[in-house]
Amino acid sequence: MFLKSCCIYSTGVFSMLFLIVGIALVLSNVFPQSVQSIVKKDVVLKNGSEAFEAWESPPAPIYMQFYFFNLTNPLEVLDGEKPAVVEVGPYTYREYRPMEQVNFQDNGTKVAAVNTKTYIFQQNMSRGPESDLIRTVNIPAIVKMMFKNHSVMANLISSYMKFEEEGLFTTRTVGELLWGYEDAVLKALQIIKPELDDVFGLFYKNNASNDGEYMFFTGQQNYKDFARVDTWNGESSLSWWTSDECNMINGTNGASFHPVVTKTEALYMFSSDLCRSLYALYEDDVTVKGISAYRFVPPSEVFANMTVNPANAGFCVPAGKCLGSGVLNVSVCKQGAPIIMSSPHFYQADEKLVKDIIGMKPKKEHHETAIDINPLTGIILQAAKRLQVNVYVEKIPAFSQTENVRTVIFPVMHLNESVVIDDMSAKKLQAIATVQNVVENVPFMLIGLGIILGGVFMLLMCRLKVPEATAAERQPLLSS
Numbered sequence: 442m443f444l445k446s447c448c449i450y451s452t453g454v455f456s457m458l459f460l461i462v463g464i465a466l467v468l469s470n471v472f473p474q475s476v477q478s479i480v481k482k483d484v485v486l487k488n489g490s491e492a493f494e495a496w497e498s499p500p501a502p503i504y505m506q507f508y509f510f511n512l513t514n515p516l517e518v519l520d521g522e523k524p525a526v527v528e529v530g531p532y533t534y535r536e537y538r539p540m541e542q543v544n545f546q547d548n549g550t551k552v553a554a555v556n557t558k559t560y561i562f563q564q565n566m567s568r569g570p571e572s573d574l575i576r577t578v579n580i581p582a583i584v585k586m587m588f589k590n591h592s593v594m595a596n597l598i599s600s601y602m603k604f605e606e607e608g609l610f611t612t613r614t615v616g617e618l619l620w621g622y623e624d625a626v627l628k629a630l631q632i633i634k635p636e637l638d639d640v641f642g643l644f645y646k647n648n649a650s651n652d653g654e655y656m657f658f659t660g661q662q663n664y665k666d667f668a669r670v671d672t673w674n675g676e677s678s679l680s681w682w683t684s685d686e687c688n689m690i691n692g693t694n695g696a697s698f699h700p701v702v703t704k705t706e707a708l709y710m711f712s713s714d715l716c717r718s719l720y721a722l723y724e725d726d727v728t729v730k731g732i733s734a735y736r737f738v739p740p741s742e743v744f745a746n747m748t749v750n751p752a753n754a755g756f757c758v759p760a761g762k763c764l765g766s767g768v769l770n771v772s773v774c775k776q777g778a779p780i781i782m783s784s785p786h787f788y789q790a791d792e793k794l795v796k797d798i799i800g801m802k803p804k805k806e807h808h809e810t811a812i813d814i815n816p817l818t819g820i821i822l823q824a825a826k827r828l829q830v831n832v833y834v835e836k837i838p839a840f841s842q843t844e845n846v847r848t849v850i851f852p853v854m855h856l857n858e859s860v861v862i863d864d865m866s867a868k869k870l871q872a873i874a875t876v877q878n879v880v881e882n883v884p885f886m887l888i889g890l891g892i893i894l895g896g897v898f899m900l901l902m903c904r905l906k907v908p909e910a911t912a913a914e915r916q917p918l919l920s921s
């Protein structure tokens with residue numbers, strides 16, 4: 442009898458013990474923190490570390506996909522009608538971007554490198570060959586805008602264009618539009634502006650080249666700074682506009698990634714396309730190849746006009762001249778060519794811009810920039826950077842051809858630079874996640890065990906008590 446009740450009471454004691462320890466562990470958050478501190482130790486850029494190797498030559502394939510807008514009604518546009526476009530694409534390139542000239546500095550807290558990008562066309566992932574023809578705005582011809590007050594020059598170019606049978610629109614191959622073609626108008630302009638390049642291309646000089654030196658934090662001092670861009674070409678990456686604004690179009694971002702462990706943190710990304718840091722906020726929980734991730738997207742305020750978000754005054758170029766929400770004038774970067782950047786199909790931009798062009802269909806899932814990050818390790822599982830290149834088309838008095846055109850922001854092309862974690866890295870990460878799950882669940886298992894033991898304890902107590910109760914004692918209870 443004594444042994445039996447001893448057994449029962451120790452069940453109760455253990456139940457309480459498990460409950461207290463379990464709850465204490467949950468409240469103190471010790472286990473997840475210890476897992477994180479193990480991960481933190483690994484997340485540093487130093488010669489030979491796994492993180493360094495992945496940073497130096499990213500194992501996951503990166504693809505750059507271009508979609509062009511083929512103009513279907515050029516004559517009507519010259520007559521003042523809305524432009525109608527058809528999206529054609531993708532034209533896909535595999536992007537190789539190893540870190541080169543790697544040089545550790547400041548006691549291993551920083552590392553300098555250049556990010557050389559090479560683009561190789563992927564026929565099997567493309568809609569057609571690079572020789573597909575696209576009819577779009579003749580951007581070099583519009584460069585003449587710079588000379589609209591220069592009547593001699595304007596006349597010269599105007600007659601030159603007639604001679605060459607060129608006009609406001611031109612039909613060029615995908616390869617020419619991206620990687621460059623010699624342009625007659627630009628060649629003529631060289632007479633008075635010798636520094637002007639006579640080759641035009643949206644990604645001209647971008648292949649097998651780099652956009653200057655980046656200085657990264659290694660994460661040695663603070664794991665949250667892992668691979669964060671400190672300076673770019675010697676300037677702080679946080680400055681609003683850097684002197685090298687020209688990389689906005691021909692460069693792509695020096696993607697920086699760093700461990701983000703909470704949903705409330707903002708993710709700062711440095712984009713040399715936009716010459717500034719952007720931020721993204723937590724939006725949703727997602728799963729990529731079986732691994733859990735937080736999805737971060739730039740909130741609409743990031744691109745909102747100055748009225749909505751005064752912090753975006755820097756977007757109004759020149760100062761005070763704002764184009765509205767969702768578009769950015771990068772003219773200074775393109776030798777004065779009136780280039781405007783936006784999200785594809787004017788996603789999150791003013792409704793007017795969408796309505797001005799027939800064929801725009803903004804769609805969140807297709808046109809937003811998004812980054813999916815594993816919260817435990819800060820590793821990017823999936824990312825898609827999406828941008829659109831537009832041209833500001835307006836009436837130019839010196840050129841009769843443009844007499845009747847409407848003022849529009851005309852879309853030329855949009856791109857999607859994307860990456861998904863490779864299967865090997867995904868497997869490794871899955872293993873880490875499994876361990877994390879087990880470890881993190883230990884406190885809950887203790888609590889569960891405590892509850893079960895508690896139940897058993899109560900059951901045994903009742904059974905111990907039952908025989909002691911006599912029938913006589915129970916009777917009044919039933920009749921009352």
Ligand SMILES: *[C@@H]1O[C@H](CO)[C@@H](O)[C@H](O)[C@H]1NC(C)=O
Pocket residue numbers: 488489543544545
């Ligand atoms: C890393 O170490 C290897 C061998 O010790 C050396 O050859 C290489 O130059 C080092 N790399 C850097 C960036 O210091």
Ligand SMILES: *[C@@H]1O[C@H](CO)[C@@H](O)[C@H](O)[C@H]1NC(C)=O
Pocket residue numbers: 548
């Ligand atoms: C690294 O910095 C610490 C203190 O800042 C200094 O004592 C140490 O000598 C440095 N090590 C090297 C290799 O420069």
Ligand SMILES: *[C@@H]1O[C@H](CO)[C@@H](O)[C@H](O)[C@H]1NC(C)=O
Pocket residue numbers: 559560561562620648649
């Ligand atoms: C980029 O350069 C590489 C080698 O320098 C070449 O193989 C590739 O075809 C080039 N890509 C384009 C789009 O010109």
Ligand SMILES: *[C@@H]1O[C@H](CO)[C@@H](O)[C@H](O)[C@H]1NC(C)=O
Pocket residue numbers: 511512513529573574575576
């Ligand atoms: C774009 O439009 C032009 C002119 O109509 C046409 O010749 C060309 O084939 C079109 N391009 C594509 C890729 O459909």
Ligand SMILES: *[C@@H]1O[C@H](CO)[C@@H](O)[C@H](O)[C@H]1NC(C)=O
Pocket residue numbers: 645646647650651652653687688691692
């Ligand atoms: C971008 O193009 C401009 C001129 O077209 C050039 O000066 C600049 O170096 C290029 N930048 C990159 C990253 O290739």
Ligand SMILES: *[C@@H]1O[C@H](CO)[C@@H](O)[C@H](O)[C@H]1NC(C)=O
Pocket residue numbers: 758759762764770771772773779833
């Ligand atoms: C874009 O910026 C350039 C240079 O700052 C300026 O001359 C031009 O008028 C702007 N374009 C528009 C459409 O605001």
Ligand SMILES: *[C@@H]1O[C@H](CO)[C@@H](O)[C@H](O)[C@H]1NC(C)=O
Pocket residue numbers: 746747748749763764765766791
């Ligand atoms: C900014 O956007 C809001 C809402 O889209 C609009 O009402 C306002 O007129 C815009 N302001 C400017 C300066 O474009």
Ligand SMILES: *[C@@H]1O[C@H](CO)[C@@H](O)[C@H](O)[C@H]1NC(C)=O
Pocket residue numbers: 504506785807808825827856857859
């Ligand atoms: C890139 O984005 C486009 C839409 O902008 C989409 O159609 C395409 O499937 C995306 N590519 C990848 C590899 O995710």
